[in-house]
Amino acid sequence: MKRYLLRRLALAIPTLFLVSVLVFALMRLMPGDVATRMVEGHAYAPTLAALRHDLGLDRPVHTQYLEWIGGIVTRGDFGRSYWTRQPILEEFMRRFPVTLELAFLTIVVSVVLGVLVGIVSAVRQDSVSDYVGRILAILALSIPYFGLAVLVVVLPSIWFKWTPVWSYVPFTTDPLENLKIMLVPAVVFGVTRAGPVMRIMRSALLEVLRQDYIRTAWSKGLAERPIILRHALKNAMIPVISLIGLQMPLYIGGSVIIESIFRLPGVGLFFFEALTRLDYPVVQSVNLIIAALVVGLNLLIDLSYAFLDPRIRY
Amino acid sequence: MPSSIHGFDTKSEGTSTASEASPRIAPDKPALEARPPGAPHRPTRPWWIDVWVRMLTGKPLGTIGGVIVVGMLTAAVLADWIAPYGYAQTSLRARFIAMSAAHWLGTDELGRDLLTRLIYGARISLYVGFGAIAIGSVLATLIGIVSGYLGGRFDLLVQRGVDAWMAFPPLLLLLSIMSLLGPSVWNITIVLGVAFGIQNSRVVRGVALLVKEHTFVESARALGAGHVRTTLTHILPNVMPTIIVVATTGLSTVILTEASLSFLGLGVPPPYPTWGGMLSLAGLDHMYRAPWLAIWPAVALSLAVFGFNMLGDALRDLLDPRLKGG
Numbered sequence: 001m002k003r004y005l006l007r008r009l010a011l012a013i014p015t016l017f018l019v020s021v022l023v024f025a026l027m028r029l030m031p032g033d034v035a036t037r038m039v040e041g042h043a044y045a046p047t048l049a050a051l052r053h054d055l056g057l058d059r060p061v062h063t064q065y066l067e068w069i070g071g072i073v074t075r076g077d078f079g080r081s082y083w084t085r086q087p088i089l090e091e092f093m094r095r096f097p098v099t100l101e102l103a104f105l106t107i108v109v110s111v112v113l114g115v116l117v118g119i120v121s122a123v124r125q126d127s128v129s130d131y132v133g134r135i136l137a138i139l140a141l142s143i144p145y146f147g148l149a150v151l152v153v154v155l156p157s158i159w160f161k162w163t164p165v166w167s168y169v170p171f172t173t174d175p176l177e178n179l180k181i182m183l184v185p186a187v188v189f190g191v192t193r194a195g196p197v198m199r200i201m202r203s204a205l206l207e208v209l210r211q212d213y214i215r216t217a218w219s220k221g222l223a224e225r226p227i228i229l230r231h232a233l234k235n236a237m238i239p240v241i242s243l244i245g246l247q248m249p250l251y252i253g254g255s256v257i258i259e260s261i262f263r264l265p266g267v268g269l270f271f272f273e274a275l276t277r278l279d280y281p282v283v284q285s286v287n288l289i290i291a292a293l294v295v296g297l298n299l300l301i302d303l304s305y306a307f308l309d310p311r312i313r314y
Numbered sequence: 315m316p317s318s319i320h321g322f323d324t325k326s327e328g329t330s331t332a333s334e335a336s337p338r339i340a341p342d343k344p345a346l347e348a349r350p351p352g353a354p355h356r357p358t359r360p361w362w363i364d365v366w367v368r369m370l371t372g373k374p375l376g377t378i379g380g381v382i383v384v385g386m387l388t389a390a391v392l393a394d395w396i397a398p399y400g401y402a403q404t405s406l407r408a409r410f411i412a413m414s415a416a417h418w419l420g421t422d423e424l425g426r427d428l429l430t431r432l433i434y435g436a437r438i439s440l441y442v443g444f445g446a447i448a449i450g451s452v453l454a455t456l457i458g459i460v461s462g463y464l465g466g467r468f469d470l471l472v473q474r475g476v477d478a479w480m481a482f483p484p485l486l487l488l489l490s491i492m493s494l495l496g497p498s499v500w501n502i503t504i505v506l507g508v509a510f511g512i513q514n515s516r517v518v519r520g521v522a523l524l525v526k527e528h529t530f531v532e533s534a535r536a537l538g539a540g541h542v543r544t545t546l547t548h549i550l551p552n553v554m555p556t557i558i559v560v561a562t563t564g565l566s567t568v569i570l571t572e573a574s575l576s577f578l579g580l581g582v583p584p585p586y587p588t589w590g591g592m593l594s595l596a597g598l599d600h601m602y603r604a605p606w607l608a609i610w611p612a613v614a615l616s617l618a619v620f621g622f623n624m625l626g627d628a629l630r631d632l633l634d635p636r637l638k639g640g
Binding site: 150 | 375574593615624
């Protein structure tokens with residue numbers, strides 16, 4: 001277990017190094033000049049050259065890269081925004097709880113819906129409820145989440161005079177008010193992600209229910225409920241967990257859109273605003289932090305398999 | 315009636331077909347062909363016709379998906395003839411008109427006909443979708459086969475690069491690239507194609523690794539075939555079904571991604587109508603006045619995704635049962 005952990009961590013380092021090179025190269029090699037925009041549109045500095053010098057853009061590219069990555073590795077300094085001159089990590093940490101909460105609630109919604117419908121579908125295979133469940137899953141898969149989000153924002157406000165709450169309240173200030181704000185975006189996003197969860201749940205449970213140890217449980221005379229909930233479900237959850245792990249980047253990517261529709265001040269909105277202003281350091285660092293989080297999360301998910309299925313050992 | 319929902323049944327059929335599939339491999343036959351139990355095998359029909367026949371007879375949902383896709387294709391190709399107005403034709407007197415005889419689906423804030431824009435939107439979606447998939451499939455095949463066939467240090471290096479790419483949330487990476495390149499039809503097609511290619515090279519590589527181990531590859535090498543000849547005439551035909559499956563199932567993802575980028579204003583630029591762009595964040599204020607502006611593009615997009623998903627799923631079941639999953 002410990003050796004496996006160390007090996008995985010060692011493998012993560014070159015991956016993250018490549019990630020940093022990739023994202024830095026992308027930002028520097030492509031057309032689009034932030035300095036011109038800052039001087040011409042907003043008069044951040046008297047001349048282009050002065051601003052370039054200020055931002056360090058006049059130095060060789062490899063120096064810039066080493067400075068950026070060196071700051072991260074040695075001081076945990078992810079640089080500052082070109083426009084606001086604020087430290088990026090601070091802003092990221094301030095906004096991260098919003099995105100995390102959104103992702104967490106979304107996953108809860110999609111897993112609860114998907115797993116419940118999936119269990120019913122698998123246990124009552126080929127019954128009417130199975131077909132209804134599978135058709136719902138296909139519908140959920142087909143509706144794009146941003147389309148649903150726009151409809152949920154627009155239609156109720158026309159028909160019922162109801163609008164989502166726009167002014168964000170942090171969880172620590174008023175938990176109840178905060179949940180009221182987060183609920184609609186999380187349900188919208190979660191419902192559209194429940195489709196794949198349901199389909200995986202159904203096929204995994206069907207497979208587990210055919211295994212020998214379930215037959216043993218039946219022949220011991222156990223009731224249906226404990227067999228499914230205590231014996232089968234735990235094993236059948238493994239593919240569901242790996243699906244969520246695989247979809248984690250999707251949840252984070254989707255938060256850009258969901259946060260900009262529902263005006264939630266999370267990392268997604270931070271990223272999108274930086275993007276529209278060509279704020280390279282922010283885009284770079286946010287990409288890198290999130291990639292690191294994804295790599296770490298995948299490791300955690302691999303480790304969770306051993307907990308869910310005692311036959312798995314590393 | 316079980317057969318009516320056969321199309322997306324993932325489990326009950328999967329186990330039986332997998333065991334009955336004969337791994338007969340010859341350049342003129344798909345390696346991974348599997349037929350449903352009981353179905354007669356007709357070796358006289360080429361496999362790429364056989365697939366469609368089996369789809370029509372045994373996969374109703376796949377067939378529905380196919381019909382939707384064909385409908386979309388027709389709309390896209392015939393847009394110039396069937397669309398009632400021009401896609402950028404504005405009319406200040408006809409702003410925000412609800413559904414009526416003159417404008418079946420209503421008009422938008424500039425008086426442009428919504429139905430017309432939806433029809434032309436199909437063209438752009440398919441143009442970007444097929445373009446990106448074509449670029450991506452070639453790239454995935456190239457990276458996958460070369461990496462899998464050569465193996466060793468080259469493979470290791472390429473795969474770490476793919477790892478790094480896949481560590482990003484795709485939307486963040488694509489947004490970053492598009493914001494720098496600037497929105498344009500060409501840019502988004504190429505960017506989506508490259509992203510699709512890198513991501514799916516892993517699947518192709520996996521199959522190439524399996525095919526490589528077969529004795530017919532060894533015998534071809536023993537007979538003196540070079541690496542290029544071996545990959546082109548022996549590996550490629552056997553990887554082909556997988557590539558077709560990956561490409562069809564990928565189409566809905568690519569169309570959806572294009573829509574989300576256009577939604578944020580970083581995909582296809584105006585005045586080209588795209589479904590994502592029509593739903594867009596920027597137009598949100600108009601939608602309170604004219605809810606049909608939000609409803610119809612969302613419906614069109616959902617239908618397209620549904621169609622491509624069902625068609626892709628059915629093709630996957632028929633062509634490559636090993637890729638079966640959720």
